[in-house]
Amino acid sequence: MTEVRVAQRGKGLLRAFNEAGVLDAADVHVALRLGALGGENSEPVLLATALTVRAVRSGSVCLDLSRIRDVAVDEWAVADGEEIDVAALPWPADEVIRAGLAASPLVAGGPAGPLRPLRMVDDLLYLEKYFRQEQTVRNVLDTRAQDLPEVDEVELASGLAHLFPDAQAPDRQRIAAAVAATNRTAVIVGGPGTGKTHTVARVLALLLGQHGPRLRIGLAAPTGKAAARLQEAVRDQAEYVGLPPDLTAMTLHRMLGWRRAGATRFRYNASNHLPYDVVVVDETSMVSLTMMCRLLEAVRPDARLVLVGDPDQLTSVDAGAVLADLVKRPVRLPANPVLARAVQADLQATDDPAEAALSERERNRLGAGVIRLSRGRRFGGEIARLAAAVRDDRPDEALEILRSGAEDVSFVAPDDLGDLRKDVIVSAEAVTAAADEGDVVHALRESEQHRLLCAHRDGPHGASWWARMSMDWIGETTGRRIDPDRWYPGQPLLVTANDYEARIYNGDTGVVVRGGEGELVAAFARGEDPLLLHPSRLSSVQTVYAMTIHRSQGSQYDTVSVVLPAEGSSLLTRELLYTAITRARSHVRIIGTEDALREGIARQVLRASGLRRE
Numbered sequence: 001m002t003e004v005r006v007a008q009r010g011k012g013l014l015r016a017f018n019e020a021g022v023l024d025a026a027d028v029h030v031a032l033r034l035g036a037l038g039g040e041n042s043e044p045v046l047l048a049t050a051l052t053v054r055a056v057r058s059g060s061v062c063l064d065l066s067r068i069r070d071v072a073v074d075e076w077a078v079a080d081g082e083e084i085d086v087a088a089l090p091w092p093a094d095e096v097i098r099a100g101l102a103a104s105p106l107v108a109g110g111p112a113g114p115l116r117p118l119r120m121v122d123d124l125l126y127l128e129k130y131f132r133q134e135q136t137v138r139n140v141l142d143t144r145a146q147d148l149p150e151v152d153e154v155e156l157a158s159g160l161a162h163l164f165p166d167a168q169a170p171d172r173q174r175i176a177a178a179v180a181a182t183n184r185t186a187v188i189v190g191g192p193g194t195g196k197t198h199t200v201a202r203v204l205a206l207l208l209g210q211h212g213p214r215l216r217i218g219l220a221a222p223t224g225k226a227a228a229r230l231q232e233a234v235r236d237q238a239e240y241v242g243l244p245p246d247l248t249a250m251t252l253h254r255m256l257g258w259r260r261a262g263a264t265r266f267r268y269n270a271s272n273h274l275p276y277d278v279v280v281v282d283e284t285s286m287v288s289l290t291m292m293c294r295l296l297e298a299v300r301p302d303a304r305l306v307l308v309g310d311p312d313q314l315t316s317v318d319a320g321a322v323l324a325d326l327v328k329r330p331v332r333l334p335a336n337p338v339l340a341r342a343v344q345a346d347l348q349a350t351d352d353p354a355e356a357a358l359s360e361r362e363r364n365r366l367g368a369g370v371i372r373l374s375r376g377r378r379f380g381g382e383i384a385r386l387a388a389a390v391r392d393d394r395p396d397e398a399l400e401i402l403r404s405g406a407e408d409v410s411f412v413a414p415d416d417l418g419d420l421r422k423d424v425i426v427s428a429e430a431v432t433a434a435a436d437e438g439d440v441v442h443a444l445r446e447s448e449q450h451r452l453l454c455a456h457r458d459g460p461h462g463a464s465w466w467a468r469m470s471m472d473w474i475g476e477t478t479g480r481r482i483d484p485d486r487w488y489p490g491q492p493l494l495v496t497a498n499d500y501e502a503r504i505y506n507g508d509t510g511v512v513v514r515g516g517e518g519e520l521v522a523a524f525a526r527g528e529d530p531l532l533l534h535p536s537r538l539s540s541v542q543t544v545y546a547m548t549i550h551r552s553q554g555s556q557y558d559t560v561s562v563v564l565p566a567e568g569s570s571l572l573t574r575e576l577l578y579t580a581i582t583r584a585r586s587h588v589r590i591i592g593t594e595d596a597l598r599e600g601i602a603r604q605v606l607r608a609s610g611l612r613r614e
């Protein structure tokens, strides 16, 4: 056990849960501090407090008391040895916890105390800050949904006919465009290659057609890389659909005017709205509850907001799975007759071999602006089929696809590493050659040829272990020993923390290249204009020959090799597998056993949030 993970001040229940790896030292410290400030020393209440802090740390917005025992042990405790039986821990009875919370001075709505940092609503225990943010998201969305924009129906019909000339009914892309034209908020979701960006370009064209060329458009994504991809994709379509050729996309932080100092963190906020008539956010699954709250406060109430993404992917690193919540949120909204008339043919159509008709539930959800694109539009559809089989919990089909011999998927045993080794070496050599010549664009392009992904960071199947293995393979072949602690041309980089000033973000990948004077510079992909930084500007980067699936969110690579952990590991989940598979553009190689794959598909991450409830 790593001593630093155990809070020495923790006693009793907190200590037991900390030592088991359910709580981290930080969870215990926060609970003890809140208890001391708020005058609470009940062990069950402090345990629930620490578990709430832990829930936020692992991505939930709150702690669902009805599933309080449904926790996984932290990775550090698993990596240290035997897995712990969580059920055997000294859990207080549920009624004791609930009664303790109801009487606690820490809980808002309970007896007055000097500090009330917790709130309990419908059996969900929140840290007050997240409760407020969730309330804001709910209120802003509900207010926006009540106020349908005025739409010229003749114009809308001709715009749709012009932009979707060959579409059969049902066509979900056409429905999505009409949803965005007839609602203040649209949520356009779908797996990879279902045409989300293709549709966004048409949504913008439709709105420009309705409102004229003075329409102010803001395009954003959570990371610099995703923003560059959005910009590139929209510009690619600009000519076909009649968009201005110079639309630019930026990170959400930049759009909202993030600043290091000042009375407010963001220049644009509830009292100084964003100057756009339309705001499009791509890769919304990576947007945390806190950022979604800031965004919704800042968007003008009468502006259109189009949220785009894949809710089945891993969610943001910070608390909140807002996109997935918005898709599942119960709808109780007024009907939108303009929308119903605009896409009448699509709504009346029955299933088509290429496109499924909308289910009753999906029609209902159109009222909240939610539409899912489902038809894969990319060539070589086995990656998409595999991803769908994993997402929908169909392990037999996933295995059948993996073993089909199709060009874009492969499934290899844990000891069959020949092809992986080859890809690692070929890719490293190509990156190094381009980097040595100072060809930034080529070096970045080559660095996206192949990526080795792992479920976790440490341990025998972790990213650190595979990175060392990769460096050994490269060293054996080239005779060049890699020292990951020094800068060298071709060095693959991974950013591990957001640096808004340098404009690099957690999960960004780059490569060290030789500059014009022979000096070394770090280059990060940003579409046509790579971002170049002196290595000394980089505060949180690692040399990355293998990375965790979490960090790969928002990036895509030609070939992706995914190493599964051994069977019995609780770290591999359905969401993680889906995210890993959908990182691949042309080939995905899964390395592991059938049992490990089946176990991973069966295990789902459940994030607690109140947005999904009535």
Ligand SMILES: Nc1ncnc2c1ncn2[C@@H]1O[C@H](COP(=O)(O)OP(=O)(O)OP(=O)(O)O)[C@@H](O)[C@H]1O
Binding pocket: 173, 190, 191, 192, 193, 194, 195, 196, 197, 198, 199, 233, 377, 378
């Ligand atoms: N209706 C359509 N007709 C013809 N081609 C289409 C259509 N929709 C999408 N495509 C093409 O399919 C490919 C995938 O579309 P697009 O990039 O918009 O998908 P996406 O959902 O944004 O994918 P990802 O999330 O992986 O970036 C593109 O080459 C696009 O031009």
